Amino acid sequence: MSPYSTTTRSTRKNRIESLPIPSRKDENYRFTSLSNFNLQQLNPSIAHPPKTVEPAPEGFQLAACTYPGGLAIALESSSHEGLHLSPFEDAPEAIFQKHRAAFDLPQALDADLFANLSAGRCENELLIHVTEGKKITQPLFLRNFFPSTDQAFYSRTLIILEANAELELAQEFVWDGIESLIQPFACGLTQIVLGPGATLRFSTVQNWNPNTEHFSRTYSVLQEGSQLTLNEVHLGGLKNQTRHLTHFEGRNSQSLHTVTALAQNSQQMDFWIDAVHQGVGSRSDVEVRSIAQDKGQIVFNGKIRIEPTAPQTAAYQKNPCLILSEGAVIRTLPKLEIQTDDVQCAHGASISSVDEDQLYYLASRGIPENTARTMLIEAFKAPGLRGVSNPFTKSWLSKNLALTEEEQ
Amino acid sequence: MKPILEIQDLSVEVESKKVLHHVNLSIQKGEVHALMGRNGSGKTSLSYTLMGHPKYRVTSGRILLDGEDLAGMSPSDRAKRRLFLAFQNPVAVPGVTIASFLRTSIRSVRGDEVPAKEVRKLIREELAGLGISETFMSRFVNDGLSGGEKKRLETLQLRLLQPKVAILDETDSGLDVDALKAVTSRIESLRSPDRSFLLITHYQRMLEAIRPDVVHILMDGTIVKTGDASLAKEIDEQGFQSIHEASAQL
Incomplete structure (x- = not known):
């Protein structure tokens, strides 16, 4: 057993006790209200493995299924040369020693209650490691499954790609579709470490039970010349608070990050995305596409920080x-x-309803108004596939975004 | 004979501003009418009203298409009755590909008339006729297209949707000589005893390629003069000033 479980978890459990539940004054970025939030009632569930495990979508290989209190590795590490998948406890000593800091919580998240909750209460952490120079050609699939019988779900994933490694990964957050009176609470932490020249293409779809309160944290460290492409779709949950913190440590490291969020009924979604540029010539490109209907609420709090060590940075x-x-x-x-000087930096926002002139134009071509409206909403969501080249990932994301596939 | 398009005593306002006053115009099957006038005379307002733009409110009069009153009819229902408007400045629709747009439009307007598997063949033939590459189909509707490309796309739709009455709002503007020739020849070839046109233009040059049967002059939202093709030539030579002065004296 790695020393992780006896040190980090207990440290983080102690830290939770010292952290207050943040108020809106502490975190002006969010809509999600944490009143009536009782951490004592949200103890980790006892493991209930799913009775049946759905296969991965077409073109993907199911790598692991995480569920409250448990983790099932579906893929033998030996199935792909250079790939290691395991609980943290079974991490090879060499990987643990090399990336010791990553197994703990980064300093930047030390005061983040929800990151501490994941690190302290999750006892089924997943490690994904790709060795130097290895390209995993088959897209892998992770499923986070939250049945209606459980109240609290803590998860933690650490993805490490060594130098020049390459991986395409998809992750879905799903429930069993059975209505229950339980108010589900999901808390997840994902850490990504990309070595020099490594490439990770990572797509996620959050489609929790509509009553779920969901808090996720993603911390990424990008070393020289590494590339991270992130495509996220957020559909489910009652409250959804998502925080990303990316450190562009290495020269010419870059990320392309696209979020598509649909808040309807009384859903509240908060996105807090920070890009911290430390390496020369690094590049970040974040696009959060927000769609709100009914009484849905979405807030985007974006921050670009370019440190003195990062001239020639481009950040959008x-x-x-x-x-x-x-x-x-x-x-x-x-x-x-x-x-620092010599940077290109821009941010922009636009808020509109469906464009009446566009509706009129489509209708003037015989397209019924409802169909025209659907076409325009689809057109708004379509850039959610930005940067996705794998056809299976594209198809899976398109289905979740309810996009009509182009006829050939 | 019953006109295919009849505009009777039409008055229109947009955002409380009166833009058309008691317009009367009647087009028979197979006729080509030209509507000329200065900027701001109401030409585009008339075309938008005919196509059912929700902002254009008919305050009096009516519009009959093949004897059917279009009052209260949505733009899509007008299109399904084979009324077509080629826009002067078609709006960009980023995210909607031309391919998807055309297929949806053809199916909506022509229904089962064109079998699904024929649609692509039909589009390919029309693209070739207009000198447009097939890669054009993967671009977004009017998004980032040049003025000439937009006019070609409007003409492509005109040919694919096969309307009974086509209103072409300054389809000649922004086209170079070669593009004008390509576009007008494709329009001219659509001319038939079953299809009528209302050509809205400032200039004579389009009317040299597509000779009109009747020419109307619109000023300040009112048709002030109607004549044959020679009226367009007269405007080209003398401008609108003399007609403006004559109408002012009435």
Whole structure:
């Protein structure tokens, strides 16, 4: 057993006790209300492995299924040369020693209650490691399964790609579809470490039970010349608070990050995305596409920080928003912190409803208004596939975004 | 004979501003009418009203297409009755590919008339006729297209949707000589005893390629003069000023 479980978990459990539940004053970025939030009632569930495990979508290989209190590795590490999949406890000593810091919580998340909750209460952490120079050609699939019988689900995933390694990964967050009176609570932490020249293409779909309170944290470290492509789709949950913190440590490291969020009924979604540039010539491109209808609420709090060590950085954040109902609310809060010259930096937001002139144009070609409206909403969501080249990933994301596949 | 398009005493306002006053116009099957006028005279307002733009409110009069009153009819229902408007400045629709748009439009307007497997063949033939590459189909509707490409796309739709009445709003503007020739020849070839046109233009040059049967002059939202093709030539030579002065004296 690695020393991880006896040190980090207990450290983080102690840290949870010292951290207050953040108020809106502490975290002005969010809509999600944490009143009536009782951590004592949210102890980790006893493991209930799913009775049946759905196969991965076409073209993917199921790698692991995480569920409250448990983790099932579906793929033998030996099935792909250079790939290691295991619980943290079974991490090879060499990997653990090399990336010891990553097995703990980074300093930047030390005061983050939800990151501590994941690190302290999750006892089924998943390690994915790809060795130097290895390219895993088959896209892998991770499933986080939250049955209606459980109340709390803590998960943690550490993805490490050594130098020049390559991986295509998809992850879904799903429930069993059975209505229950339990108010589910999901708390997840994902850490990504990309070695020099490594490439990770990572797509996620969050489609929890509509009553779920979901808090996720993703911390990424990008070394020289590494590339991270992230495509996220957020559909489910009652409250959904998602925080990304990316450190562009290495020269010419880059990320392309696209979020598509649909908040309907009374859903609240908060996205807090920070890009911290430390390496020369690094590049971040974040686009959060927000669609709110009914009484849905979405807030995007984006921050670009360019440190003195990172000239020639290019950093962009965009937040196009579509409001489909009068009661829906969208807020965008961009921030720039630039500490060096010779950078390109921009942020922008646009908020609109479905364009009446576009509707009229499509209708003038015989397209019924409802169909025209659907076409325009699909057109708004379609850039959610930005940067996706794998046809299976594209098809899986398209299905979740309810996009009509182009006829050939 | 019953006109295919009849505009009777039509008055229209947009955002409380009166833009058309008691317009009367009647087009028979197979006729080509030209509507000329200065900028701001109401030409585009008339075309938008005919196509059912929700912002254009008919305050009096009516529009009959093949004897059917279009009042209260949605733009898509008008299109399904084979009324077509080629826009002067078609709006960009980023995210909707031309291929998907055309297929949806053809199916909506022509229904089962064109079998699904024929649609692609038909589109390919029309693209070739207009000198447009097939890669054009994967671009977004009017997004990032040049002025000439937009006009070609409008003409492509005109040919694919096979309307009974086509209103072409300044389809000649922004086209170079070669593009104008390509576009007008494709329009001219659609001319038939079963299809009528209302050509909206400032200039004579389009009317040299597609000779109109009747020419109307619109000023300040009112048709002030109607004549044959020679009226367009007269405007080309003398401008609208003389007609403006004559109408002012009435």
